[in-house]
Structures are given as C-alpha cells and as structure tokens.
Amino acid sequence: MTSSENNGSSNPSITPISNHQSPMMVAKDNTTTCSTPLDRPEDAQAQPNYEITEERGRLKSVVWNHFKKMKVDGKDKAECNYCTRLLVGGSKNGTIHLHDHLKICPRKKFKDIRDMKQNILMRDQHNVDSMAGVNAYHFDQDESRKELARMIILHEYPLSIVYHIGFRRYSTSLQPLFKMVCRNTIKKDIMGIYDHEREKSMHEIEKNHNRIAITTDMWTSQNKKRGFMVVTAHFIEDLWRL
Template sequence: MNIEEEHEENEKENSETEVDDTSSRQKKSGLVASEAWKYFTKDVNFKENKKATCNLCGAIYVCSAGSTSNLKKHIKKKHSEKEQHQELITNIFNKEQPWKYDNDVMKNNLYKWIINNQHSFTVVEEPEFIILIQSLCPTAELISADTVKRSIMDLYISNKDQIQELLMEIPGKISFTTDIWTSPSTKAFLAITAHYVDKNWKLQNLLIDFVQIFGQHTGENIKNTFVSALQNLCIHTKVLGITTDNASNNLMFINALSNWMKENDIFFDKNNHFRCFAHVINISVQNALNPLKSNLSQLRQLIIKIQHSPQRLEKLSANCRLYNIDDLKPIQDVPTRVVEK
C-alpha cells in the first residue's frame, strides 16, 4: 500500500477527529510536521483543546499528543490541487527536505569569521566552541589551530596572487596612502592602500598590505618596508603619488624613497607627496587652542579623575538624570585623533 492509498483508507469524514501519535506512522509517512501549519491555524485555546482550523475550508481537527498527521491527510485529500500555479501540496509533504552539510563551506566561513573578527586560531580548540559546532552538525569535521593557521596563510597567498594580477593589469600608475598603526599588543604595522582607476574608468581603493615594522620608525626604515611590500606585488615601478600624515619621519620617508627610485632608474617626483588634509586641519585646530591650553589642561585632569573613579562616574550620572540631560561619559581628548561618540 502506497502513501496515498494509506491516507485514503485512514481519512475520516468527520471534520473533528483524533489520530494516534505514533512514531512508526510518522516514519512510514515520511512527512514533515511543520508543513501542515502552512494551511492550518491553531485555536486560541490550542494548549487545552488541541484544535486547529483549515485555512482553506474551515474544517476543524484535533491534534492529539502533538500529532499533525490528520491535518496533512486532510490537506492531501481535500486541497491537493487548489491552484494550478502552486506546487502540489502532496509534493510538498512527500518530498524530502533538501539539506546537505558541506564541510568545506563550513571551514571557509569559519576562516572568514576568524579573520574578520580577529579571533585567535586556538578558538577552534576551545571546548565550548566544539560543543557549539557539534550541536549544529554532529558529523562536522573538527580542525586544529595549526590547520586553521595553515589554511588562512594559504588564503593569504591566494588573495595576494589575485591582487598582484589585478594591479599589474592596471593601464596607468597607482597612488598610495600609508599609515603606521600600533596593535593592542604594541606591535607597529604599516598599512598601505592603493588608489587607482580601473579599466572601466572607476576609482578603486584597495588595502594591499598590512606589514609589521621592526625597529625605529625612521624614514629609511619606513622606505624599506614600503618598497618591500610593493616589490612583493611587482608594482614598485607604478608609483604615482603618496599620501601620509604630517609626522617628520614621513618627510624623511619620501626623501629616502625618491633617492631609491633615482638609483633604480624609476621615475618618481617627490612633489607628489601629499599631506593628509585631516592632519593639516588638526594642526590648525591645535594652534588655535593654544590660548586655552591652561583651561584645557585643567579640564583634562578633571576628566581623568572622573574616568578612574566609579563613585564619581555614578555621581555624574545621577546629576545628569536630575537635570534631565543626556547621561554621557566624559572622553579624554587626544591631540592627534578626532574622537567621536
């Protein structure tokens, strides 16, 4: 007896009925219980009376012990071809749900998650993480921190090759922005961003390297780090201009780079060094604030005292609420940075 015949035999003409909730019949039917609720609405007192109403004809059924087999039987028999443009309801109930776990997809998404959120490679070996993955898919292939590291380095090399190919195909030259950044672990890095016009005459911006700087941040050292990064991508002959902040070591960097370009017969005009406009404005603002230096110093000390005292912070919040003003935390100013909250 096939599924349709079994449903025909067991279908009850009474609009309010109950069916046995047995796991054997559910397995035999191969149906998905959740599909029934697309066509039925639970009674407001469903927890007590277990009644559900068909959205298509108004028939009322009872779901004993949580079973929905009688609901699905009703839909198949009475409303199997309600509209031709809709998929057959019998097909919806009978087909298997398409889901297949792909371990490669999981690993690639895992690597992206680790990279984008700056997680440690060892996160994959933490017990809670393993429990999470196994709860999502018990057959998931677990990987070690060493495997994660190797795979991410392989991704880096692959992306580097793609970037190199892309930049080498650019018909014109490339401008660059550099910035020295210190990590939370106090390691210094030089971020290098490329700016260019692509084949479709659209301006593109691409972070091409984020390389650690060792030693003093002298102009010569910055030059060596910058040139090495460009040579790795075979674009050291395509430099048009460079934008940096106004630190004195960047002026020395441009001079050292200009000399290196001449020694290697590569055209580069050091007048194509552009100072970051935001830094120029900041210098102007700092000079304008000089007459207020003593007042700013007192304000800065007050903010520091409030920030380092939970009691003072609590009292400040209480006064903000008392006078119905926004409860904002005091921020210490940084002369070289625009702080936004």
C-alpha cells in the first residue's frame, strides 16, 4: 500500500500499517492485543450482571483490605472476604457501614481467634528454640513435671502416655536426669495446675469493676469422647483490653 493510496482512502480512521507492524485485534470483551486501549461505546454498555471491578490507583481506606468491589446488576457492591456478604460499595456511600460490619462479622471473629492461637503457639515455640543456646543450665525435676502436665492438657494426651515405651525413651534421650512419674502423679499435677489457674481467674474477676458476659459451649473430647460444658467469661479490664 502506497502513501497515495492512503490519502485517497474513503475511511480516514484507517492508519497505515508497515511490513513490521501487525493490525490491532479487538475482542468482544473490549480487550486488545496491544498496550493502547480501544474505546468502543457498544462494548462499554454490555457489562455482565456480576463481576469484580478493580480501580486504578490505591484505595484510601484500610477497610478495603477486607472487602473487594463488585458489580451486581450494574450497582457497586462490596463483598466481605470472610462471610461473602454484599454491602453497598459506592464511593459516595462512605465506608462507615463497612467498618461496622467487620466488628460483628462472625467469620472474621473466628479467623481472629484462630490467628491469635497460632501466634501464641509460634511465640511459645520461638521461646523454646531461643532457650536451646543457653550455656548454663540447671535441671529442675519439678519444672519438667509441670511442663509434662501442660503438654498433656494442651494436646489432650491420655494419662497413660507416661507408660509408653517410645515416649519414655524419647524423654530419656533429651534429659537422662528426668525421672518419669506414674499416672496418678501426673493426674495430681494436672489438678494442681487447674486449681492454680482457677485462683488466678477468680482474682482477675474480683479486680474487674465492669460487667461480665458469660457464655457456655458444649464440646466433646477427642480422646475419651466425653461431653463437656465450657463456661467462658468476657470482660474489659482497666487498660481497655478484652
């Protein structure tokens, strides 16, 4: 195609294409194979009823870390990342209602509790690993017995674990000075820990001058398959911590 033929063309919107260029291909979904977008009014009107929209730039509110913007029947919606509930998501509606939803979202509360437990376990594991490099070490039989009792409580191990040959050999390899206790002794240690923690809890409740919310929950032990009822008390302390 020569330049004279281009000037005499009846369609002025057609641009010349050299031997090293390829024509711009436009798909039905208004996407092109080149970096320059193509504005087509007919494609802009045909939007799906349910789609995720992404805005250019960075959203200002931190609440959008927990929601994603969507289009539902042409209306702006905000979908919760935890419970998938759809709320009004237009920019003119603000984000106060989104913050309020995060405070009462049951799925987010469950995730926060699970993350908190994982952080506690990771912190405890870090503390255990950091103690491995201590040069001066004093063995304490009573402290080892308490840690054994806490392990059984935490993981719901059977009391008969103190008789398991493999566990005894493993404990001896870690600390040959540790004298393994019997089942009745470890049971007394566990009850002693319970009494100590109960006194601590009662002391914290007595110091509290605010209201206390008491809830109950039923659960079944994975080991003995026995049913238990757990009584949980929630309150705000003087430092405004739950």
